Amino acid sequence: MRFLDGQQPTTDLTYGDVFMVPSRSDVTSRFDVDLSSDDGTGTTIPVVVANMTAVAGRRMSETVARRGGIAIIPQDIPVDVVADVVADVKSKDPVIETAVVVAPSDTVSTVLTLLGKRAHGAAVVVADGKPVGVVTESDCAAVDRFAQVHQVMSEDLVALDAAQLEADGLEATFEQMHAAKIHLAPVVRDGLLAGVLTRKGVVRSSVYRPALDAAGRLRVGAAVGINGDVAAKTRELLDAGVDVLVVDTAHGHQGKMLQALEAVRSVDPQVPVVAGNVVTAAGVRDLVAAGADILKVGVGPGAMCTTRMQTAVGRPQFSAVLECAAAARELGKHVWADGGVRHPRDVALALAAGASQVMVGSWFAGTYESPGDLHDDGTGRLYKDSFGMASARAVAARTAGAGSAFGRARKALYEEGISTGKMYLDPLRPGVEDLLDEITSGLRSSCTYAGARTLGEFHDRALVGVQSAAGYAEGMPVATSW
Ligand SMILES: NC(=O)C1=CN([C@@H]2O[C@H](COP(=O)(O)OP(=O)(O)OC[C@H]3O[C@@H](n4cnc5c(N)ncnc54)[C@H](OP(=O)(O)O)[C@@H]3O)[C@@H](O)[C@H]2O)C=CC1
Numbered sequence: 405m406r407f408l409d410g411q412q413p414t415t416d417l418t419y420g421d422v423f424m425v426p427s428r429s430d431v432t433s434r435f436d437v438d439l440s441s442d443d444g445t446g447t448t449i450p451v452v453v454a455n456m457t458a459v460a461g462r463r464m465s466e467t468v469a470r471r472g473g474i475a476i477i478p479q480d481i482p483v484d485v486v487a488d489v490v491a492d493v494k495s496k497d498p499v500i501e502t503a504v505v506v507a508p509s510d511t512v513s514t515v516l517t518l519l520g521k522r523a524h525g526a527a528v529v530v531a532d533g534k535p536v537g538v539v540t541e542s543d544c545a546a547v548d549r550f551a552q553v554h555q556v557m558s559e560d561l562v563a564l565d566a567a568q569l570e571a572d573g574l575e576a577t578f579e580q581m582h583a584a585k586i587h588l589a590p591v592v593r594d595g596l597l598a599g600v601l602t603r604k605g606v607v608r609s610s611v612y613r614p615a616l617d618a619a620g621r622l623r624v625g626a627a628v629g630i631n632g633d634v635a636a637k638t639r640e641l642l643d644a645g646v647d648v649l650v651v652d653t654a655h656g657h658q659g660k661m662l663q664a665l666e667a668v669r670s671v672d673p674q675v676p677v678v679a680g681n682v683v684t685a686a687g688v689r690d691l692v693a694a695g696a697d698i699l700k701v702g703v704g705p706g707a708m709c710t711t712r713m714q715t716a717v718g719r720p721q722f723s724a725v726l727e728c729a730a731a732a733r734e735l736g737k738h739v740w741a742d743g744g745v746r747h748p749r750d751v752a753l754a755l756a757a758g759a760s761q762v763m764v765g766s767w768f769a770g771t772y773e774s775p776g777d778l779h780d781d782g783t784g785r786l787y788k789d790s791f792g793m794a795s796a797r798a799v800a801a802r803t804a805g806a807g808s809a810f811g812r813a814r815k816a817l818y819e820e821g822i823s824t825g826k827m828y829l830d831p832l833r834p835g836v837e838d839l840l841d842e843i844t845s846g847l848r849s850s851c852t853y854a855g856a857r858t859l860g861e862f863h864d865r866a867l868v869g870v871q872s873a874a875g876y877a878e879g880m881p882v883a884t885s886w
Pocket residue numbers: 455629630631652653654655658660681702703704705706709711743792793794815818820
């Protein structure tokens with residue numbers, strides 16, 4: 405990456421401070437851009453779901469890995485639950501999606517609760533393992549909440565056969581669904597429900613490649629903190645089958661982190677290890693020396709994060725990523741830009757600055773696939789609760805039952821995150837895949853503007869300028885007259 409006209413910025417910058425100019429390009433289609441990362445984590449799009457309890461759970465992990473990204477299960481989740489999540493994600497099909505399933509005797513009230521768990525807009529009604537109907541939100545409108553599913557479901561089913569699907573391919577399957585005027589179809593294998601396909605999902609499967617491990621199963625990562633028996637927890641996580649290990653604490657450039665990395669490396673010298681958070685080249689070098697392959701960069705940019713207000717510590721994220729990525733590159737290592745990503749442009753800028761991937765937390769909390777329950781704010785707008793991992797809420801959960809009550813009370817004094825975030829679902833993009841579409845289409849387009857076919861070329865070719873607040877504002881759409 406170069407600054408425009410050889411500028412050398414004299415202050416640290418964040419995403420809003422910078423813009424990219426187009427360069428001569430011979431990349432004729434945005435579909436010609438390869439978004440795979442080269443940092444050894446096996447992702448085919450450079451998007452990692454942040455290890456936050458309100459964001460990364462099993463549905464999020466499965467959905468994002470099917471489209472080529474990876475989610476990191478937070479360190480606060482008990483290790484036996486992590487093992488269960490990893491096994492579940494790895495049991496899922498890379499193309500056929502997991503259905504929301506109900507029984508004919510379930511109530512409409514149950515259906516309405518479950519529909520919000522995935523973006524399909526329909527639940528498959530199953531009896532003896534076979535699909536017998538489909539039920540949507542509109543089927544449930546204006547009927548009693550205790551009505552039973554069999555009374556309202558549509559029995560007019562067009563089911564797809566998994567073997568036939570493989571033989572026909574995605575395009576023919578899409579055309580078949582189009583001709584049948586259906587947006588969703590249950591998929592059966594030997595007559596039993598194997599999942600669902602949506603028309604949108606079929607198109608996505610033709611554009612994205614799933615992030616798969618050596619055995620062809622979806623990838624998933626998990627985080628470990630720096631306290632306690634790090635080696636033992638690492639062993640348990642690796643036995644559970646996690647593909648990437650994230651060693652995570654607020655202040656990554658500290659002695660306990662270096663010891664934690666040594667403990668992790670003593671267990672497994674091979675697994676990709678991500679460590680952070682840091683924002684300086686010195687932090688990068690020390691953590692690499694202790695065994696990290698990838699540095700998690702970002703102190704204070706997160707949407708749920710109050711660290712900069714509490715402590716004055718942190719660094720504007722674009723400059724942090726630029727300096728850390730350059731230091732990591734010299735050592736043959738990589739960085740993930742963690743936090744503060746709110747628009748596709750931020751993803752492009754982080755990658756231009758040299759990050760191999762971008763971590764997204766709060767933005768994805770506001771989707772069907774995040775772990776929380778859907779709420780209506782009283783005006784019909786849907787949202788989910790979110791909270792920081794250093795908030796009072798997370799600290800109380802993390803320390804519950806550990807140590808003495810006195811110790812927990814002392815810990816509770818330190819709070820560097822908000823407990824009561826409200827992340828609205830975008831009515832046009834309520835599912836995480838809708839956001840991935842928005843991010844990756846923006847990023848593919850950024851790459852062609854820079855004349856880049858790969859993310860490596862994008863970083864090499866990106867030409868970045870510094871802008872005023874008015875320059876940033878000019879880029880915003882204006883939907884009403886002024
Ligand atoms: N990216 C960011 O800007 C930030 C991210 N977070 C996230 O919050 C989660 C919890 O992290 P964390 O609070 O580190 O909890 P951890 O459970 O990982 O514990 C942190 C350990 O480091 C010690 N420590 C020393 N200095 C600090 C410091 N300045 N801040 C925090 N701990 C310190 C603590 O001891 P003692 O308690 O005795 O001081 C404790 O033993 C993580 O997921 C982290 O990524 C949190 C803050 C900032």
